[in-house]
Amino acid sequence: MLTLKFITENTDEVVKRLAKKHFDGKQIISQVIEIDRVRKSSQTQLDANLAQLNQLSKSIGQLMQAGKKEEAEAARNEVASMKEGNKQLEADMKEAEQKLTELLCTIPNLPADEVPEGKMAEDNVVERSGGKMPQLSENALPHWELAKKYDLIDFELGVKISGAGFPVYKGKGARLQRALINFFLDNAREAGYLEVQPPYVVNADSGYGTGQLPDKEGQMYHCGLDDLYLIPTAEVPVTNIYRDVILEEKELPVKNTAYSACFRREAGSYGKDVRGLNRLHQFDKVEIVRIDTPEHSYESLKEMVDYVQTLVEKLELPWRILRLCGGDMSFTSALTFDFEVFSAAQQRWLEVSSVSNFESYQANRLKCRYRGEDKKIQLCHTLNGSALALPRIVAALLENNQTPEGIRIPKALVPYTGFEVIS
């Protein structure tokens, strides 16, 4: 969430910038400022009262020791009567605090200046693109047909075991998954990221820290008995490593990478979007996460985007990078670049990565801070990106590389798969 300090000091700017995300913040922000005023005044009053109480209590101790029982008794009565008024003040303050966080959680992050205007996906700007568009024959198959033909993925079996969106990978299909995961992790490590293996279920505090809770609760699977959530991305457990942490400036940027299975309920999705591997309830992904200083975070973002580009290039896929417009970017992001690869048989672009700078929006919830060279403590910037999500990469690989002799595996991946062709 945005910091109160920034909102109160830059009210007009905040309202103006939120408009780019098509969020009308005028009313809610004036509400925030008003409630903050209430909070401050009740705290000032309460603190003053408590100071007086503390003083009196101390004097009672001294009077008792000095044997002045009657004076002590008088002071005791005085204190008792003062306490009543404090209860109301305390309640006011707590209520204001709670209301404030609730409201702040409903305000999205401010888009960076570089975010293009726009309402929807069509308004995103193509940043750059590369790779060679494959020329497929007339009878080219979509990946779900190919998966069946070569017995790589069994969607029906997944339905039997769990439900739609939980495919079973088999044989070379399963080995391809494993190869991609290792390929991505090795590349990330070589690029300087520390590999971590996080838990796949998280508590509510973690969900709240990265912004999945409270508003996106319906997108996560929830284990009611233990009140734990299945992670929708490794971003959640990995970023939460740094919840309530004060880092030293010289430790930054922190660079972590993690493979995890990801679980998403995807309520409300339908049609061609969910065909085959296009949208699943469980999928594999390697994530990269960075914690950085405000001064360096955009440099980090650039490095991350460049890094992801090397992956799609090594996989020899036609790719493009989109700079998301204000209307299409996520609630918590300040600037996002999406990577898409072209799925030749489906004749459509598939999103395989989303690389974002959240600036201090996540860090404020996480209380992830750093101590600068000047000893001052301030919020970090957090960033993350997929590097990469597997299913749509697999879809594009299968479709684009189909030949009469079978499906060709890109060179860079062969050491990982142990085979050059799926036939």
Next chain:
RNA sequence: GGAAAGGUGCUCGAGUGGUUGAAGAGGCACGCCUGGAAAGCGUGUAUGCCCCUAAAGGGCAUCAGGGGUUCGAAUCCCCUUCUUUCCGCCA
């Protein structure tokens, strides 16, 4: 799952109702000492919020989290949670 013991600052560790935000030790930072280093000596070493704000200063809260008893709680009581040990179960 059953039983027991615990959770104190960067770390270890003292502290069972009254100037305890917290002894002591270690670590770390700075200074002195030194040709340099070690040792030694000295100083400093939490976070959030509020008041004031230029700085300085002051106040409140925080000894796992929440609630309670009390004029006063790290210290007593209740709930939650986590850790450790033993038993049970088990990849």
